[in-house]
Amino acid sequence: MLNSITIFPGIDKDGAREPFERVILRPREIYAIVGNTGSGKSRFISDIEQIADSDTVTKRRVVVDGALDNGSIAFLGQSMRFVLDCTVEEFIRLHQRCYNGDERIAGCTARSVLEAANSIASERLYPGALLGSLSGGQSRALMIAGISVISNSRVVLIDEIENAGIDKSRALELLMSRDKLVMIVTHDPHTALIADKRIVIRNGAVKNVLDTTETERESYARLDAAYRLITNMQFKLRNGEELC
Amino acid sequence: MEQKVIIFCGAASAGKTGVISRLTNSIRQSGETAALCKIDCLKTGDASLYDKLGFPYTIALSEDVCPDHFLVSNLQELINWGAGLNARYLLIETAGLCHRCSPATKHTISVCVIDATASLSAPEKLGPMLLTADIVAITKIDLVSQAEREIIAYNIRQLNPGATVVCADCVSGYGIAILWREILVMPAYTADADDRLRHTMPAAVCSYCIGERRIGVKYQQGVVKKIFADGGGLC
Ligand SMILES: Nc1nc2c(ncn2[C@@H]2O[C@H](COP(=O)(O)OP(=O)(O)OP(=O)(O)O)[C@@H](O)[C@H]2O)c(=O)[nH]1
Ligand SMILES: Nc1ncnc2c1ncn2[C@@H]1O[C@H](COP(=O)(O)OP(=O)(O)OP(=O)(O)O)[C@@H](O)[C@H]1O
Ligand SMILES: [Mg+2]
Ligand SMILES: [Mg+2]
Secondary structure, three states, X not given: OEEEEEEEOOEOOOOOXXXXXXXXXXOOOXXXXXXXXXXXXXXXXXXXXXXXXXXXXXXXXXXXXXXXXXHOOEEEOOOOOOOOOOEHHHHXXXXXXXXXXXXXXXXXOHHHHHHHHHHHOOOOOXXXXXXXXXXXXXXXXXXXXXXXXXXXXXEEEEEOOHHHOOOHHHHHHHHOOOOOEEEEEOOOHHHHOOOOEEEEEEOOEEEEEEEOOHHHHHHHHHHHHHHHHHHHHHHHHHHOOXXX | OOOEEEEEEOOOOOOHHHHHHHHHHHHHHOOOOEEEEEEEOOOOOHHHHHHOOOOOEEEEEOOOXXXXXXXXXXXXXXXXXXXXXXXXXEEEEOOOOOOOOOOOEOOOEEEEEEEOOOOOOHHXXXXXXXXXXXXXXEEOHHHOOHHHHHHHHHHHXXXXXXXXXXXXXXXXXXXXXXXXXXXXXOOOOOOOOOOEEOOOOOOOOEHHHHOOOEOXXXXXXXXXXXXXXXXXXXX
């Protein structure tokens, strides 16, 4: 059982100590990580994934209280490509083999991973396709399916889900569930307002941690309407239909 | 003085220099001393990289001799050279060409460096280099997905169940502290004990080509190329 993850301050890009005593992350909470391009958002969640021990550029220390399921933290990085030289199906089987003996995935088949991937990619993935030949969106979809169906960790770190050309809502549905600790790096207010808390990064440091307010929840409704409009138009755009 | 001798092997461009350069920071931060040696066949730009690391180093060129034979023919002298410099850690980077060889000996610490972005079959192609390693460092993990990293580590553990597998990203420095902690718990080099190769080398024309595994000039015959013209080894 995971109780919490605590982050102790490191240094910002100028070497100054980060302005907080500790940041405590708890299960069943969703955190959005926001900040300028290059501010250090990806580095922040990498520090958590790697359970940094003052051994990364930021000098942050991360302490896990309790046990992590199967010892790992699920991590969806910003990378949009696979590099392994095998087919999609071989890849899924190799990945499953790493979790052999884990009864939680005993019933999971290569087909179920592929189905999950196909439910978020707009263009189908085929089992015989070479991993390296997948498009950015298809690769992302397969990474998400693997995290959701195979690794199924209680801690999920997501680096920018929106720019992958995949179905964001469906992807988040697969990745998040209320019993998980979820951290999601985003530039998108709609995604950020799904979270309970926002961690703001500036110049390599955690600047502050904000709670999502009631007023913001109202903004979410407006953003959600806009999101639906945009995805609907996107669908038409991709299908070559008139945008109306 | 206790000395640890660490041999870094792995294919070309696997990240050996990257790992060594990061590790020298850990060594410095611990207030320890090191000497570095890069074995190569031909002159490369590596001198400028090693020059920045702030520890004494030597770039040893094997030229037309097999670089792994060359290393093992000079291992004792290198160890003496490091000891003469009062270096507690001797870090040796191999040329990483022939996958038939492993220059690891019983008393040295062998770190096999594997590029996470190389082929799935790359680890098994490394042969003795990987099979005899104490520690396997998977580099460039920043360039692969988590699932791929898990698959690569799993494959390596299947091939060499006894080795410690460390994932590293030499750009951010992640993993190097873990590697350093692993090295700290490894035994020091025991100079008086009979050190020997963990694996025989392929056939060629020196004593080691015909199966010699003992270290030291008195066991060496045939074409033996020496790094130090004066017979080497200050000590
Ligand atoms: N992204 C990334 N690049 C790396 C990493 N480690 C090494 N590199 C890059 O990979 C290339 C080769 O790394 P080296 O450390 O020189 O490899 P090597 O094994 O010493 O190579 P040789 O000595 O020439 O055989 C360089 O361009 C490095 O910057 C890493 O962890 N991540
Ligand atoms: N505290 C720090 N000290 C030094 N370097 C840092 C620090 N935090 C982050 N960096 C470095 O700054 C660079 C940019 O950081 P990062 O990739 O995390 O940005 P980002 O916020 O994710 O940007 P983007 O929105 O473009 O993805 C990286 O090289 C990272 O290692
Ligand atoms: Mg980023
Ligand atoms: Mg090198």
